Amino acid sequence: MKPQIAELLAAAVAQLKQDNVLPAEFEANIQVENTRDKSHGDLATNLAMTLAKVAGKNPRQLAQMIIDALPASELVEKVEIAGPGFINFFLSQASTNSLLKAILEAGETYGRNNSGAGKKVQVEFVSANPTGPLHIGHGRGAAVGDCICRLLEANGWDVTREFYYNDAGQQINNLALSVQARCKGLTPDHESWPADGYRGDYIIDLANSYMNGDTVVSEDQSYTGAKDADDLEAIRHFAVAYLRREQDLDLKAFGVNFDVYFLESSLYTEGKVEDVVQRLINSGYTYEDGGALWLKTTEFGDDKDRVMRKSEGGYTYFVPDVAYHLNKWQRGFERVVNEQGADHHSTITRVRAGLQALNVGIPQGWPDYVLHQMVTVMRGGEEVKISKRAGSYVTLRDLIDEVGRDATRYFLAARKADGQLTFDIDLAREQSSDNPVYYIQYAHARVCSIFRKLEESGLSWTLESGLAVLDKLELESEKDLIVRLGRFPEVVKSAGSSNEPHMVANYLKDLAAEFHTYYNSEKTLVEDADVRNARLTLAEAVRQVIYNGLHLLGVSAPTEM
RNA sequence: GCGCCCGUAGCUCAAUCGGAUAGAGCAUCGGCCUUCUAAGCCGAGGGUUGCAGGUUCAAGCCCUGCCGGGUGCGCCA
Numbered sequence: 066m067k068p069q070i071a072e073l074l075a076a077a078v079a080q081l082k083q084d085n086v087l088p089a090e091f092e093a094n095i096q097v098e099n100t101r102d103k104s105h106g107d108l109a110t111n112l113a114m115t116l117a118k119v120a121g122k123n124p125r126q127l128a129q130m131i132i133d134a135l136p137a138s139e140l141v142e143k144v145e146i147a148g149p150g151f152i153n154f155f156l157s158q159a160s161t162n163s164l165l166k167a168i169l170e171a172g173e174t175y176g177r178n179n180s181g182a183g184k185k186v187q188v189e190f191v192s193a194n195p196t197g198p199l200h201i202g203h204g205r206g207a208a209v210g211d212c213i214c215r216l217l218e219a220n221g222w223d224v225t226r227e228f229y230y231n232d233a234g235q236q237i238n239n240l241a242l243s244v245q246a247r248c249k250g251l252t253p254d255h256e257s258w259p260a261d262g263y264r265g266d267y268i269i270d271l272a273n274s275y276m277n278g279d280t281v282v283s284e285d286q287s288y289t290g291a292k293d294a295d296d297l298e299a300i301r302h303f304a305v306a307y308l309r310r311e312q313d314l315d316l317k318a319f320g321v322n323f324d325v326y327f328l329e330s331s332l333y334t335e336g337k338v339e340d341v342v343q344r345l346i347n348s349g350y351t352y353e354d355g356g357a358l359w360l361k362t363t364e365f366g367d368d369k370d371r372v373m374r375k376s377e378g379g380y381t382y383f384v385p386d387v388a389y390h391l392n393k394w395q396r397g398f399e400r401v402v403n404e405q406g407a408d409h410h411s412t413i414t415r416v417r418a419g420l421q422a423l424n425v426g427i428p429q430g431w432p433d434y435v436l437h438q439m440v441t442v443m444r445g446g447e448e449v450k451i452s453k454r455a456g457s458y459v460t461l462r463d464l465i466d467e468v469g470r471d472a473t474r475y476f477l478a479a480r481k482a483d484g485q486l487t488f489d490i491d492l493a494r495e496q497s498s499d500n501p502v503y504y505i506q507y508a509h510a511r512v513c514s515i516f517r518k519l520e521e522s523g524l525s526w527t528l529e530s531g532l533a534v535l536d537k538l539e540l541e542s543e544k545d546l547i548v549r550l551g552r553f554p555e556v557v558k559s560a561g562s563s564n565e566p567h568m569v570a571n572y573l574k575d576l577a578a579e580f581h582t583y584y585n586s587e588k589t590l591v592e593d594a595d596v597r598n599a600r601l602t603l604a605e606a607v608r609q610v611i612y613n614g615l616h617l618l619g620v621s622a623p624t625e626m
Numbered sequence: 627g628c629g630c631c632c633g634u635a636g637c638u639c640a641a642u643c644g645g646a647u648a649g650a651g652c653a654u655c656g657g658c659c660u661u662c663u664a665a666g667c668c669g670a671g672g673g674u675u676g677c678a679g680g681u682u683c684a685a686g687c688c689c690u691g692c693c694g695g696g697u698g699c700g701c702c703a
Binding site: 115124147194231358375381383479483484487492500507508511516552555559568574578581585589590591625 | 630633642650652
């Protein structure tokens with residue numbers, strides 16, 4: 066409804082320009098907002114207040130002139146001036162009726178739009194290195210990242226989900242050494258245990274599997290254990306494949322799938338690192354000092370220049386990062402979203418600086434970053450410290466098993482990413498019945514239950530019969546519910562453009578609350594067939610929107626609970 | 627020391643490019659099941675939005691300075 070109201074206002078502004086109330090050259094910024102308070106109508110604009118200065122009138126006086134200049138419309142019941150000069154619009158039943166019709170005709174596509182126009186977007190998330198099981202922090206990344214993907218798809222983008230991992234660095238060597246130590250029967254307290262070795266029990270399982278000669282198959286590779294405790298290279302390959310499989314299983318259980326697995330090692334084997342170094346040298350932003358090769362990142366906002374090639378000859382980690390992002394750009398992703406933990410923050414400036422230095426037309430703020438803050442885990446009233454090396458864990462698998470997939474996804478995605486998150490496992494488990502996700506799902510199940518009851522009574526409802534009697538929705542609560550349903554598309558759009566899936570969760574909670582209230586105050590299956598059919602139509606629209614919204618969060622919409 | 631994130635009810639969190647009386651859930655207290663699922667609803671209490679200034683018709687939101695919590699700052703990845 067917002068665009069229609071904005072059109073009316075634009076017409077009024079044009080009229081006032083013609084009447085010389087407003088200067089002809091002036092470009093008015095028309096904003097139509099949802100109201101928080103019902104007494105302020107359904108939609109409101111601050112137009113009179115923003116134009117008051119230019120017009121040389123007080124805002125309320127100007128508001129009246131704008132109202133007088135508004136073209137007639139059957140969408141609007143009445144218009145009022147309120148407070149310092151807000152213009153409040155009360156929508157007519159004709160407008161809510163047509164809204165309801167539009168929702169039901171759109172069905173599962175209601176809320177979607179084509180603002181992405183089919184353009185390619187890549188979302189990189191999780192990107193855990195294969196050195197251990199996924200923990201709750203990865204879970205947050207997985208939930209937020211996947212929801213961002215779903216939102217982008219709903220906004221008409223062509224989404225590629227990508228998982229990037231380092232399969233060749235120092236951490237992997239430590240992993241291989243740790244597994245090798247276990248293969249030889251060593252324990253972490255032994256004096257020849259590797260210095261930075263991984264101590265978790267999963268290393269034992271891994272070592273046993275390798276010595277058994279198991280074959281592990283993950284999404285992007287497979288490898289058979291060589292049973293040889295002295296073959297470090299074979300152990301390394303096996304360990305990576307084994308942990309990748311474990312991570313894939315966890316992610317699958319979480320409802321998260323990837324289109325592309327990108328190996329950091331491929332940047333080296335395919336010459337992409339060398340290529341990007343050469344490009345940077347050619348661009349003139351590099352220099353040598355102390356035997357190392359430096360990049361002048363300070364020219365692009367960094368606080369000091371960064372080493373690209375160490376004096377001993379190896380590259381620092383940010384060079385493959387730049388190479389990887391150049392590759393993303395070359396693959397034609399106009400938009401890229403990197404969902405990572407906030408501890409990766411320092412790479413943002415460096416990667417962007419490197420991309421700018423390449424001088425290949427990459428926009429300055431490219432790519433987008435969504436950084437989620439740490440998750441603190443509480444169990445038994447105490448904080449659980451997560452340490453890979455010490456083997457202290459709250460794995461994503463633990464959470465899915467204990468709390469459930471729907472609740473875990475909801476909890477991790479329903480909050481803004483840029484705040485720390487406290488996840489109290491006992492609370493999530495013990496109070497599972499008070500969990501907000503059930504509250505939303507319950508609203509969905511209730512509508513389904515109404516329709517089952519209808520069928521049991523030998524009655525029926527069709528969309529046609531319902532749409533024919535929408536005028537029977539005379540209650541204020543019914544109108545409010547419809548107005549809220551009408552806001553769903555803008556939530557999808559706004560959440561999609563700002564990469565903030567939590568907005569969808571909040572919207573659904575509010576919608577569910579409004580429906581529960583309505584459900585308790587008005588019976589749907591009443592004697593009067595017209596009223597009944599009209600209310601069933603409304604209930605079905607509510608169900609559809611909750612279904613669509615839950616789908617965006619990757620949470621199921623049960624038909625009974 | 628420098629950079630970034632956060633600070634909102636006892637707790638966990640919202641607040642849609644700066645809008646009107648800052649909202650939910652949990653917890654506490656009091657009501658509602660012979661009526662479509664009580665995993666629900668209705669009501670009550672609970673706030674100087676960390677502090678102090680500034681910008682404007684309007685600030686939880688923007689600017690400056692403090693305070694507090696977190697995190698990152700290597701020729702490690």
